[in-house]
Amino acid sequence: MEFEPVIGLEVHVQLNTATKIFCGCSTRFKADANTQTCPVCLGLPGVLPVLNEEALRKAIMAGLALNSTIATYSKFDRKNYFYPDLPKAYQISQYDKPICLGGFIEIKTGDAAKKIGITRLHLEEDAGKSIHSEDPGKKVSYVNFNRTGVPLAEIVSEPDIASSDEAYAYLQNLKTIMKYLEVSDCNMEEGSLRCDVNISLREKGTRPFGQKVEIKNMNSFRAVKMAIEFEIQRQTRALSGGERILQETRLWDANRSETFSMRSKEEAHDYRYFPEPDLPPVMIDQAYIDAIRSRLPELPAQRQARFVAEYGLPPYDAEVLTASRPMADYYEAVVKEGVNPKKASNWIMVELMARLDDPENVQAFNVQPLQLASLLRLIDDGTISGKIAKTVFEEMARTGGDPASIVKEKGLVQVTDTSAIEEVVDRVLAGNPQSVADFRSGKGKALGFLVGQVMKESRGKANPQMVNEILMKKLS
Ligand SMILES: [Zn+2]
Structure with missing residues (x-):
């Protein structure tokens, strides 16, 4: 049985606003830990988030560049889960009414062009960052909330990607578009562009999708490419051997160049989404969208x-x-x-x-x-x-x-003085009688050799066209 991969990508792009998405804290990277926080992004009780219009504007710019439809009505929702770097125990995201719907990115692999569909683009806040001590004797972890509340645009593709090369081209194009728009610096090492992969295999030529696996934790496009290739091989082997693919989340281990299981479906989160009561829906009119479109680079x-x-x-x-x-x-x-x-x-x-x-x-x-x-x-x-x-x-x-x-x-001026070049030509002709004879007996290749000798003698400075002309004149 032959299989074909079905791949979709979820890309998180950090928007480069000066302040966070729901508060006025700075988003500057590399500041001292926990110096860019306030009651809002620390999730203290009684505070009210306020949407940063610049984040909204940049998300719309991204959506327009991805050929998406911009929603005139969208809203925020709470995505509930507990994680040490998420102080509110929920993330403000967009569930059923994202800011951008549909769209595509055109890619080229080899000579073939293809459109990869975009499902949606939504706005959300980033989580903080846990830092685990590398000293095994010291069982301690730290958390830095500077990143908590930095605006993210999550861009979800349709499962239109059929190979690791297509995934790579999609990511490259997506990154180039975001950089042209100047909405993100897309620096993967600093985490401002992050990518998760959904991948399944199906019998070639058939329609139903196989069981999909999610891969996280890749910090370069190359890692994404390698992780996809590894998964295609692993799943092909499993399916060919009659095994079932488990729905699970896997992580990429860059040192061993393989994916490994992080959690299975049983442990998957139930996010219990519900509308964020502290933020009004986002209602914009067509004129607002058109004004942004007219200023796109x-x-x-x-x-x-x-x-x-x-x-x-x-x-x-x-x-x-x-x-x-x-x-x-x-x-x-x-x-x-x-x-x-x-x-x-x-x-x-x-x-x-x-x-x-x-x-x-x-x-x-x-x-x-x-x-x-x-x-x-x-x-x-x-x-x-x-x-x-x-x-x-x-x-x-x-x-x-x-x-x-x-x-x-450096005295590199080209020699265009006829007599100076003639002098060198004469010297080369006198020193290479065999080549001269070869040329005269019809071996055209000898001319190239003589030109080379003259150029070498002049240390590359003789005008090549003049060398040719003078040589031809003297040889005929
Ligand atoms: Zn804050």
């Missing part, structure tokens, strides 16, 4: 299409350059200087990206758009060859220096 897919149309870039280049907003901005700043768009793209994709760990950090790179543009102009006006330019770029990346000064200091 250009999104990755639109920008990609524009790069192809406006700059004549191949779709691949456009995709790579727009995968991060700072990189796309960088590219456009170079092109604005009058540089040939394809040339700028080649330099960024080959030379620049090879020296950058994360395209998001391009603003801190030693070579800024104006400097790259002046380097490329030095090639266009014949001051240096493309090959020398790579050496200059290397130096710019290392020191942040100006291309023209580096060329001058």
Whole structure:
């Protein structure tokens, strides 16, 4: 029997508001433990939460970018469960009336494009963080409530994902969209983007879903991909051996690269949702939504299409350059200087990206758009060859220096003086009689060798076109 995976993702995106969702406490990361708390987010009796409009606005922005329908009526509910980092013993979330419904994200794996449906996006408050002592002799845990009440947008996908690659592409696109919108920093290490996976297998070509398993606790897209692959194998093995899949929550163990059972269905929470009595329903009108829509920035897919149309870039280049907003901005700043768009793209994709760990950090790179543009102009006006330019770029990346000064200091100006090149050509011809004879007897390949020798003799500084012309003249 052959099986196919059915995968859905639940992504928690921390919204980057200055204050928490229901109180005025700061959301700054890395502050001293429990210094950003107040009676509201500590869940003390008698306090009243007030919705932070900025969190609502950012959730709507996210929903619009995910092609969702924004609800003009939504409400908050209490999700009841006890956990040490949840001081109220309930989380304020949205149950049956979320702020955004429906939508999709378009992904591409290989050449195939596919739409992954979005079920919903809802707002909720984050919990605090438990810290367990790593000293085994010291059985102690601490709790930090700074994160309690930080706004989250939970984005739930339809079970439309059919492989680990599709899951990875979905997460990448989701993250890129959120970063373009600037509604979250999406830093997985700091927990501002977290992902749970729902996965089941079913007999290939059939409709009913198999029993699903939830996987939590993955802190990178790579871990999500690996956990999915592990689960597909584990479930395939179990089903092929006639076993039943248990409905359970599993955790990902990054050290052992495997999932393990955390709790079964019997231990699953009954959340006893009910409407939050302390918050009025959220009622917004279409004009409010339209105003937010009108201020949305250009999104990755639109920008990609524009790069192809406006700059004549191949779709691949456009995709790579727009995968991060700072990189796309960088590219456009170079092109604005009058540089040939394809040339700028080649330099960024080959030379620049090879020296950058994360395209998001391009603003801190030693070579800024104006400097790259002046380097490329030095090639266009014949001051240096493309090959020398790579050496200059290397130096710019290392020191942040100006291309023209580096060329001058290091004496890298291209030799375009005919007599100087002729001199080198004569020397090379005299030193390689065999190649000269080969060329004259019709072996065209010998010319390439001779050009190479001249370039080497001139330490790359001779103008290659002139070298070719002079060589041909002297050989014929
Ligand atoms: Zn507070």
